[in-house]
Amino acid sequence: MTTATAVLDARGLTKSFDGHPVLQGLDLQVREGEFIAVMGPSGSGKSTLLYNISGMDTMTGGNVHFAGQDLGSLNQKQLARLRLTTMGFIFQHVYLLKNLCLLDNIVLPAYLAGLAPRHELNQRALALMERAGVAGLADRDVTQASGGQLQRIGICRALINRPQILFGDEPTGALDSTAASEIMDILGELNAEGTTIMLVTHDPKVAAHTSRVIFLVDGRIVGDRQQDPYTGTGLDQRQHDLTAWLLQHGF
């Protein structure tokens, strides 16, 4: 992994809300193909980190380079374009648009990016749905699917523009354990195929699926753990080891 190039490089990243510091001079490198879990207690700045390195929020200090571009030098329109074409996002509550059907929710970012003819994009979306196990739900409304199904739709939407990196903010937080496990399996497969993934989570079981765990306290990285890629077996042991490590760092 260390030989891979860094897709994302944050230096001295700070963020304050009303003078209250949430991220305090944080350095972080994300390399191509990594599967990272960001953990930490409530208020430690996990989600803030995610939104700042993805350009969704404006940092107070420091700089972030993504795919060779300095995010701080881009205007809102350029940032939006960058997010649209190179990043994918999955959220705890999915955040689908309720006035669109599920397929429309998936194709919307692709239409906005306009990188391929629409019929091609529709085909791509259907293929992703098939792959995520939600084929057949294309024409359904948001209210006509379960939480697990909606999260899979969210993943399809995040992948529709073939992003360089996939960000997840507690993607399994609102799901039951079975659905959560299925989502993590999908993400594991995507990573195995080369997609860089960075998740925020407070669940050691989720983090046990990843290959790197970053532990945040009061806006600072207090622990950075490399672990072997998860191959589908020994999850309990991985979780046990990770928990022990987390406890060492004050979890």
Next chain:
Amino acid sequence: MNLGSRPDSVAPPGKVHVDAADADSREHGHRDRGRLRLGPRAGGLGMYGRMAVRDFSRNRSVTAALVVLMMLSVMLGTASAGTLVRLIGASSDLMTRADAPHVAQLHAGEFDQQAVDRWVAGRSEVLHHQTMLMLGIDGANLLFDGEPQTASIQQNSLVVPNTQRDLLLDLDNRPITEVAPGSIVLPVYHQVESSLEVGDTVRITAADGFAIDLTISGFARDSIMNPAIASSKRLAVAASDLEEVRAHTGEVEHLVEFWLHDPATQTAGFTRAYQDAGLPQAGPMVDSRTFRLLTMIGDGMVAAVVILVSMLLLLVGLLCLRFSFLTAVEQDYREIGVLKAIGVAPRDIRHIYLTKYALLAGMASLVGLLAGLAVIPLLTRNITRYMGTASGLANWIVPGLAAALIFVALVLFMLVLLRRFNRISAVTALRAGATSQPRAARLRLHRSRLPVQLRLGTMDVVGRWPVYLLLFFVFAVSTFIMIVPVNSATTATDPAFINYMGVGTVDVRLDLRHDDASSQEQFERAVAQLRSEPDVAAISPMVTTRHDTLDREGIPASLYIENGDHRLLPLTYADGRAPTDSSEIAMSLLALHQSGRTVGDSVPITVGGQVNDLTIVGSYQDITHGGSTAKSVLPTDGEEIMWYVIGVQLAPGTDATATAQALGRDLAPARVAAIEQWQAQTLGPIADQITIAAGVSALVAIALAVLMTALFARMLLARDAGPIAIQRAIGADDTGLRQQYLTRILLVLLLGVTVGTLAANTLGERLFNLMFEAMFGGFDMLFQGTSRIDFAINPLLAYLLLPVVLLGAVTAAIVASSRSISTASISSLTTE
């Protein structure tokens, strides 16, 4: 839990922080602004007041728009009520002070006073009668400040003012019973229209070289001939001056006036009895209802327009109230659930909202009332000038009542809205967190070829149409109140409007009243001369005679029938065609209605002493001669001739005004006027007032649309904070999002303008006709179809310019309000 609010936002000590919002409510776009903070002194009115104040500051723009709307509605309601009460008051006051006659008959030619006296002696219903001598002065012989009055269509007559009844009043509404020799008192009409002042000179000349200069010593209000639409004017002079002028020029007429014991019930019978008695009647007969109507038309129309606008505004205000109320309830839904869960009675919850909205409505009504009272003098300037001001408590009580009524309507509407609270259960409110879920659209993005934001905007409008209903209504109403008055104004000033004055497409019109046998000669001479004029392309000479007929109840009635070849210079018939021989008749819509017949029926008309059944072959609109006329081709010899009209069509390129002036000099005493001039002088003042009303309502409409768009866009953006943040998170940029919002509102605008324009040209046209029906037939004629005027629409103005102005104003409002779109971001929706 700290839900997206900053780490330092902690409930102040000593306060119960009821905060039920959680991550789920974030998903619905709820912000922490929606929380209720109950202080330690919670309970009692103080708390409700504080909550209301907190709510105002939370929804400042909504509250402001709501207050402005309610205020405007109260202001216009108050102003229109004030205008009406002053109009009615001033007109009654004028009639009473002047002791206006109940019936008046103008007669030109030989006059037998004794015959009238003898007849009156046998009529018990007559209280008084008197005859006033009027000396008609030809416009060419009458000069105001050196300016001959040839172009004026007013028939100016010198009179010696009455001393007992039918008094002329000065500008303080005191009777003018005497005019000093060498001076003259002119009607207010001339003061206004010719910009004359006291001290100016009026010169009267005669063909024999006679000339007399009279100094204007004052201006008079005339209870029966005040407005422009009454085409006779009385100019008061001393008896000696009148005699001097009479020796050289002028045409003597007599105005026979009657006062009845009970005019309400006796007028109709009396007028018919007079007409049947063979008494002097070479001229129009009018009664007090007509005087009053003529007096009130113009200002009444302005008041009607203002009332219409105020009612529409009230309607929009109520809708806005509902919208703002629903938004507030949606924001507070969970809190309402909490209040219910902890045992607060629904009545108390309702009290909170009622306090808030009643406070707003009360404030708006008070300010609106004061503003309305301030506007009344502007709207009543014309009334004050022509009729004076009637002082009275009603002038203040009625506007106050109007404001109070609107306030009560607002509060009642709120009470109806508040019943909704009974339907909210604590559990569902806590669980759901929002009253309405966005509906899934039937439209699909992935099946569309439209640009994404355009499609998303369209889908939102289709999927959530109830949300846009208010805005749609506002745009439709704005268009309506912008276009109807403008169309009314263009119609009244359109050359084609002449069609509705019983005249075909002519360039010049000649009017001659039948006084005696010499009138007929003058008419024939005029016809002969017109036929020989090289500039005249065609003429249509018409002789109007009076005939007896039966009305819808079978009661004998009079009908003025215009005889001649109606195929020459024809007018547009509402139904059927022009009569071609003496067995056929065409009737004005009002006359037709009064006869109780329809086109195709026959109507009994007395011709040559015999009752003939004439077939009704056509109907047409006529707003002249009280609106009740007919056309036929009857023999006029031996009939009672009333007047002559010759329609003249000029050769192309001929100057109508100059020709009319030249003809007027040659053919005196016939009055000749270019048709545009004639129209401008009869309808001009009314058209001017409608034009002013049109301008004002266009401004109100645009202001309303802009205000409501700004308000709505802000509310929509606040409501859609969630979806906006989501779209931004997945990569939509602000330009795109703005396009989407622009699409939504412009789509609604387009629909609203279309519906508004359609309504303006159908319903608006109907309203315009109702106005004319009431104007000419009185309230009995409302909805009887006696007026069928088509709007003369200026397409450039009505279909392009006005909608484009509205579009531009609304677009500017959306662009300005969509700036706040930048604040919504996904991190504000997300929990840590």
